Amino acid sequence: MSRSIDLAVIPGDGIGQEVVTQGLKVLNAVLPQDVKLETKEYDLGARRWHRTGETLPDAELEALRGHDAILLGAIGDPSVPSGVLERGLLLKLRFAFDHFINLRPSKLFPNTATPLAGRPEIDFVVVREGTEGPYTGNGGSLRTGTEHEVATEVSVNTAYGVERVVRDAFARAAARPRKKLTLVHKNNVLVHAGHLWKNTFDKVAAEFPEVTTDYLHVDAATIFFVTQPERFDVIVTDNLFGDILTDLAAAVTGGIGLAASGNINPTGAFPSMFEPVHGTAPDIAGQGKADPTATILSVALLLRHLGYESEAVRIEEAVSADLAERDGQSARTTDEIGDALAVRVAS
Amino acid sequence: MSRSIDLAVIPGDGIGQEVVTQGLKVLNAVLPQDVKLETKEYDLGARRWHRTGETLPDAELEALRGHDAILLGAIGDPSVPSGVLERGLLLKLRFAFDHFINLRPSKLFPNTATPLAGRPEIDFVVVREGTEGPYTGNGGSLRTGTEHEVATEVSVNTAYGVERVVRDAFARAAARPRKKLTLVHKNNVLVHAGHLWKNTFDKVAAEFPEVTTDYLHVDAATIFFVTQPERFDVIVTDNLFGDILTDLAAAVTGGIGLAASGNINPTGAFPSMFEPVHGTAPDIAGQGKADPTATILSVALLLRHLGYESEAVRIEEAVSADLAERDGQSARTTDEIGDALAVRVAS
Numbered sequence A, B: 001m002s003r004s005i006d007l008a009v010i011p012g013d014g015i016g017q018e019v020v021t022q023g024l025k026v027l028n029a030v031l032p033q034d035v036k037l038e039t040k041e042y043d044l045g046a047r048r049w050h051r052t053g054e055t056l057p058d059a060e061l062e063a064l065r066g067h068d069a070i071l072l073g074a075i076g077d078p079s080v081p082s083g084v085l086e087r088g089l090l091l092k093l094r095f096a097f098d099h100f101i102n103l104r105p106s107k108l109f110p111n112t113a114t115p116l117a118g119r120p121e122i123d124f125v126v127v128r129e130g131t132e133g134p135y136t137g138n139g140g141s142l143r144t145g146t147e148h149e150v151a152t153e154v155s156v157n158t159a160y161g162v163e164r165v166v167r168d169a170f171a172r173a174a175a176r177p178r179k180k181l182t183l184v185h186k187n188n189v190l191v192h193a194g195h196l197w198k199n200t201f202d203k204v205a206a207e208f209p210e211v212t213t214d215y216l217h218v219d220a221a222t223i224f225f226v227t228q229p230e231r232f233d234v235i236v237t238d239n240l241f242g243d244i245l246t247d248l249a250a251a252v253t254g255g256i257g258l259a260a261s262g263n264i265n266p267t268g269a270f271p272s273m274f275e276p277v278h279g280t281a282p283d284i285a286g287q288g289k290a291d292p293t294a295t296i297l298s299v300a301l302l303l304r305h306l307g308y309e310s311e312a313v314r315i316e317e318a319v320s321a322d323l324a325e326r327d328g329q330s331a332r333t334t335d336e337i338g339d340a341l342a343v344r345v346a347s
Ligand SMILES: CC(C)[C@H](C(=O)O)[C@@H](O)C(=O)O
Pocket: A086, A090, A091, A243, A277, B188, B189, B219
């Protein structure tokens, strides 16, 4: 384990800066004295784009590549045309750094307001593919803007890309107490991609006899997310289904304010990137109202990825304890939540 | 309005036969004496496929075309490879008969067990595109079964196809008291298709100034389905997003046992097809446990489509009253529910 962390920080837009500040506060508090933390901030996002027209220049992509990991706040603003920053910055990073594991744990913490009656037990992880599927940007449009327009989006799936994420998900399932892995796809309609996913899943399953397997169509999976979320342990799925399911998972576990994610390249060939699932929330930006917990939990994923397992656990336990003890009524500021968690992880 | 109905019936597999029987029972009970109902049953589905290898022969497709409408139970069985009956029968019918409106109302009826705490008011309609998007079967695989396999799925979207469903959705929204239409897509990632959908939506919106419009990414929409479902009135969306959202909608409104759907060609060029959203439920087939309400509500959509508005309303009110008065505890058989509703609509 390296005793130094060279971290790139992309605060981004909206509440991004606020939540990242708290994430760094907790990171500083949890790290052992002898670990040297260096951070470098990158000014990327909507403001930069308005100023210079740039989303992610090559020189900065190259510079980012040199860090151990990246902490990202949130990217986007209504003033920027839809897709510009998503494709030109956020997805560019995920693809350039081959973040094929998009890891999104979902847990119903004590005392959080789930919309589900009866507070079922929820503790699962979605392993979302991060570099293929309908996210490749493959597609186009013909006779654009006319009554004869045809627009296509191509979902690209490779044996190489599917197998590595499926294998990672099996390994994660095998390491958890319940050892259960559910593949989510839509192989009754998307037969080509579905066939590749299902066949790969069945093939890799043979190497993990201790893991119980299950398959669900994505539409059926959404039903179980609200009626029987306790049935899930680890889920592996494609890029778009994973996007949809993890927002739903965040909603049923008390909201997007608690949902963490890691865009991981497990080979270490590129820096992995950690970010809350939520967006920039421009309506509450700058008001100290944003919940930084999702970012702080993303810092835990970052630490785990870099080998600081006990520090990751300390953060997760601090969040659990903090939520368990808080009085559900009084709203705390972004800063207060960060302070409270920093104190907990330090002690 | 025609004073006769020539109905094709495809009971299909699993619980399909049972629920269709009740649907026909209620249809017979609600129709005025002078309306002549003729039905012809088509033996299509898993059993037929096992027997003959056929999914939907041309002669039967041709025969189906001659009817005023089609009532379908459910299609599929675990013994049939995934995709064979979906692509070869169910989707073939939707595409052959150009069912570009896949209409799926969602309503939280009194006394039904929603998984949502607080029982929010839910009463919206999803207008799902039915003939394009990722459902076209466009795509394929290369080097299938090898470690170099590449599998693609192409979402095809045309100005013609998008505009007609968007226009239909605006008209439906304009006819409802709240007059609100939400477009759901993922135009920050699926930029080509997203651009076509959003531009078309904005263009048609200009013709319906009385309709309030909104746009949501599909991932965000799933959050609101569980946290604020009352915000929706009419939703228009693509084929795949509509598939996912309507199962989720069924779940939050008390389960797939109540979700009706119509595969509609509003031009009347082809017969429209009405079916419950649920599947064949092989685990409970033949036991009289299936809830036929979704099929009976689909019969209401069928009647409305054929111009029998007051009969459609009678069925919907009967379902509401039946659910309001039932004792949530005692489970009724398929037949008992059908009988109860037949009695209500007749009186
Ligand atoms: C902003 C968008 C490109 C992104 C995605 O679709 O992956 C977001 O929704 C997410 O889940 O991280």
